[in-house]
Amino acid sequence: MDNLPDDLQRKITQLRELDSQCKEIMQDIDRHHLCMNEAEGQAKRKSYIIFQRALLKFQEIGDEKLNMLSFIIDLIENRSRQLEQDLENLDPTLGKDNDKEDFSSNTKVKQENDRNEKTGSKRQRRQKTHDISKDEDKKEEKDRVSKKKKKRKTKKEKESEKSPIDPPIDPDEPTYCDCNQVSYGEMIGCDNDLCPIEWFHFSCVNLTSKPKGKWYCPRCRGDKSNVKRQDK
Incomplete structure (x- = not known):
């Protein structure tokens, strides 16, 4: 005091x-x-x-x-x-020394900030390149999966479009038509009650749709040119 x-x-x-x-x-x-x-x-x-x-x-x-x-x-x-x-x-030099210390400190801080900015910029470029590479890999993988799915789909569509040429035959299943094959696809029955075969495949008798009225097979009509030889 x-x-x-x-x-x-x-x-x-x-x-x-x-x-x-x-x-x-x-x-x-x-x-x-x-x-x-x-x-x-x-x-x-x-x-x-x-x-x-x-x-x-x-x-x-x-x-x-x-x-x-x-x-x-x-x-x-x-x-x-x-x-x-x-x-x-x-002591006039005291103020100058303080100014020098402040300038040196500011310079160090600025240099440190510049290094951090450069490091951050490099990291950003590396990260950006890495992200682009990952996106390209994902796109290629997606294209490969899409092509595989498309091939499988096309294959299934082709298989579904094919008609059963040689369907599996059960030994106990009855056979029909002049081709002596089991029943498949669209078939038509002969209106002759005494017809020995009775049922025929559309393709075997050159039909694409069911005719109007009564229909008789080539054998019952006597049209021998349209009668297929029975497989032995």
């Missing part, structure tokens, strides 16, 4: 005096508050007025303390700047 400047010592002393006044006012406020609760009528009203004045006084002292604290802070900052200026006047 004794080493502080005189004006700063005076302000701190005044601040302590204001603290003492605040304590006294707080004691008065507590006392008048008790009296106000116990008093009645005119005495209670008088205690209320005194209580209100004490609060206003306490508020004024609080504002004065805030102003004084602000003044003390400004005073300390001014003295601090003055000391720095005196120090620079005593």
